[in-house]
Amino acid sequence: MIHYHAIITGRVQGVGFRYFVQGEAVNRGMKGWVRNTDEGHVELKVEGEQQEVLDFLKTVREGSPFSKVTDMQMEQLPEFAHYQDFRIKG
Template sequence: MKRLFIIYQGRVQGVGFRYFVYRAAYIMKLTGHVRNMDNGNVEVEVQGPDDHISVFLDTVKGGNGYSRIENYSMKEIPVKPNEKSFDITY
């Protein structure tokens, strides 16, 4: 089990990217959140089994056909043991 903090840069706002990330996390049974940032980037915190997170990362990197990830940064952060869902936050 691990938790990652990820910032995606590129064409990631106004193209359905948050919902795409949400669906990928839901399918993989991951927890956390996704939100737009004021600077045009998208922030994701995602938590779950290592193998599920690997599939999630590959899926998100592939995009939804409208988004284009130009760069991203990622770091491991402490797990939130009582978290139950993945949410789109505003």
């Protein structure tokens, strides 16, 4: 199991990007959350099996048909939050 935090920048607000991320996460059995930031970015935290999380993050980096990801900063977190599901926050 691994736990990642990511900040995604680009055209990622107002284009359904959080719903895209949530759908990908749920389909892959990921746990965590995604939300918009006040700075116009999208932030997420995700937990799951290593290869599944890395594949998920690669798909998020590629973006949805209506988004344009220009950068994605990621860091692996040392501790687990034990999320119950994957949800859109605030």
